Amino acid sequence: MSMKKQLRQWVAATLVIVMTVMAPIQSAASSINNPLVQNGDAKIGMVATPSDAELEDDVELEPEIGTPSNADLMKAAPLELKSFVVKFYVDSELWDTQEIEKGGCAAEPDNPVKEGYTFLGWDTNYAYIDQNLSIKAKFTKGIFETHRVLFVDYDGRWLQSPSYVINENDAVRPAAPKREGYTFVGWDKQPYVIQKDTVITAKYREGNFKTYLLSYQSRHPQKDKEFNTIGVEWVIEGENGTPPTPVPVPGYTFNRWSTDYINVTKDSLVYARYYTGEVQTHKVEFFDYDGKSWTSPQYVVNGGDAALPPNPHRDGYAFAGWDKPLNNITAPVKIHAVYKFGERDIYTVKFYGKITGELNWILLKEEKVPVGSDAHAPAPSVNGGYVFTGWRSSYTNIQSDTNIFANYARESSVSGAERLRVFKEHIEKLELPKQLEDALFKLGEYLAKKIDGGPSTRTAIPEVYEIITAIVAFLISIYGAISAQSIKGTVTDFISSCFGESDSQTEVERINTELEEKLNEGDSEAQLPENTTDAGKEGSKAWSDAKKKIKEGRGKGINVKTETQEDAEKLLNDARPELEKKPTYSKEGTSGYEIHPAEPDVGNTKPHIKWWDWSNGKANGAEGHIYFN
Incomplete structure (x- = not known):
């Protein structure tokens, strides 16, 4: 690098440094002695370019580099607030004022007292300050015992400001924190049913892993038939959860958790299952060949039967059952999987298709297949108006019980009228309320005419058979959950997603009006007492x-x-x-x-x-x- 180039770079760097140092200076006199300020120009922060004489004789500023103006240099390093003001209010009265450096944590003020009320904390988190804040005290009416709850990170830093939780209530936990090179896996204490002042610390596992949230709920000890959360944890994929101990509930005995927490692969809400009454139970545990837990333990009533878990798998072996009986449990028991060497597990493969006039899938073939082997597909079923195009999933190298469904494509020659006939047969078999049946018939007739109306309508409206079949399948799954008005909304919302954008709104409005009229006709409510809501x-x-x-x-x-x-x-x-x-x-x-x-x-x-x-x-x-x- 040439001496000239080095010097040019040094000069540019020096200009930025000088500009930064000069900016806060409040006295014009102190800047006059600076050789980089032009004669007669004592404006603070106005930096001039040094003349050639002030540099060595062989230094030249190349034109393409340009000469920064005073305004440009001032923009290059804007001044930034280093601290913020945090004000705490009780109702409209100023309670405390603090000046906090950026990124700092405000000090917890003295707790205010309000007659007839209990203080619960402050309405804004002040654990990390990056702006001016006005924070208000939170109260609840009445006098209650409370406990101070504080969430901190691994290094003791506050994750959120303290809260005051009414005795045996739950604290509100902060968002899961992040730590470079680590994975958050939960808290060292559960923030539920708080009974004393508590500091809760984040837990981490070194490394980056995928985790799933398990939320555990059990019956409330004082409120019969109500459930409340008693624990949460973030479990690394493939590992086992660690549930909390269920809270003892008068009149009930714990049986088991509703969802398996072994080999976790998804977020789950896990409920405690109970026997009615206070009965004697025995712990039943299931283990695989390697001694690892296969399923969550069960607590079986004395003399009762354990629930059969799913079969485990072991390469090169066939599962042969369990080493102890699962019935008539009279003592705690550990049950281990038994395998046969050199044999293979057998799995069931089922093939399903549809036939003309049937809405539901029909079992075409069931086959027992050794693990790793291929199943043999049956001849496809005949589904009027459709052509079989293959099977939806592979039936080779079977590794578990498998259901395989046929794929069909619509035959373009089938008319809308024929589709409507088949559709009506389907609807009649469902035994739906008459007003819903009539509304669906009306919808089917309308769309069938569109299908037979020529290419212009076909480009805007999907094939009617697929639409109405999907509607019916959807209604089957939710019917009974919704009123006639809701059914109308559900149908029109679904149809809206099926129409082309060009005439979607017009068509949906028309269907909406027709369904409104049909669904408002008649009254199919059962005869109930007059005071029934x-x-x-x-x-x-x-x-x-x-x-x-x-x-x-x-x-x-x-x-x-x-x-x-x-x-x-x-x-x-x-x-x-x-x-x-x-x-x-x-x-x-x-x-x-x-x-x-x-x-x-x-x-x-x-x-x-x-x-x-x-x-x-x-x-x-x-x-x-x-x-x-």
Whole structure:
């Protein structure tokens, strides 16, 4: 590098340094002696370019570099506030003022006292200050015992300012913190049912891992039939969760957790299952060949049977069962998987297709296949108006029980009228309420005409058969959960997504009007007592229809809204004999119902009753919610 180039770079660097130093100077006199300030120009921070004479004789400023102006240099290093003012208010009265450096933490003020109220903390986090803040005290009416709760990071730094939690209530945890080179895995103490002043510290695992959130809930010890969260943890993918100890509940005995927390691969809400009454139980644990836990433990009532877990797998071996019986449990027991060397596990492969006139999938073939082997597909079924195009998934190298479905493509020669005929046959088999059936017929007729209307309409509207079949399938899964008005909205929302953009709004408005007229005709509500609320009437009809679907083995239950918890409980009265009969165990759970608080993390924003029916032992058992305000 030439001496000239080096000197030019030095000069440029010196200019920036001098400008930064000069900016805060308040006296013009101090800048006059600086050789980089032009004669007669004593404006603070106005930096001039040194003349050639002030540099060595052989230095030249090249034109392409340019000469920075005083304004440019001032823009290059804007002044930045180094501290901020934090003001604390009690109602409208100024309680405390602090000046905090950027990134610092304000000091916790003295707790204010307000007659007839309990202080709960401040409404804004002041653990990291990066702006001026006005913070207000939070109070709740009444006098309560509270405990100070503070969340800190691994190094003791506050993650959020302290809060004051009413005795046996829950603290609000901050967002999961981040630490370079580490993965957050939870807290060293649970922020639930706080009973004393508590400092809760973030926990990390060195390295970067994918994690899943497990949230554990158990019955509330004082509020019968209500559940509350007692623990959360972030589990590294493939590892096991560590659930908290369920809170003892008078009148109940813990059975097991609703969801397996072994080999975690997804976020899960895990509920404690209970026996009614205080009974003797025994811990039953399942282990694989290597001594690792295979499923979550169960606590089985004395003399009862353990739930059969899913079969484990071991390369080069065939699973042969468990080394101890699962029935008549009379003591704590550890049960281990048994394998046969040199044999292979056998899995079931099922092929499904559709046939003309049937809405549901039909089992075409069931085959037992050794692990790693290929299944043999059957001849495809005949589905009128459609052409078989292959199977949706591979049936080679089978590694587990597998369901495989046929793929079909529509035959373009089938008319809208023919599709409407088949569609009506499907609708009639569903035994829907008459006003809903009529509305769907009306919709089918309208769209069938569009299909037969020529290419111009076909480009804007998808094939009618696919649309209405999808609508019906969707309604099957949710019917009973919604009123006639909601059905109308659901249908039109769904159709809106199917139309081309060009005429979507016009077509949907027309369908909307037609459905409005049809759905407002007639009254299909069951005869109920005169004092039954509208929501109760709606729910009772929904529940009646949902029970029918349960017995038929289809549908996923109901979602009903009622005005009160009492209304919600009434809806279950006529179903209790069915739900409380001795269940058939499956890995998913058993029959029953529970009353839950609001669960905003999983989308349930109101208190509700959750019910389920796994008595058919299938994974498509009915499940639903009844919400109350």
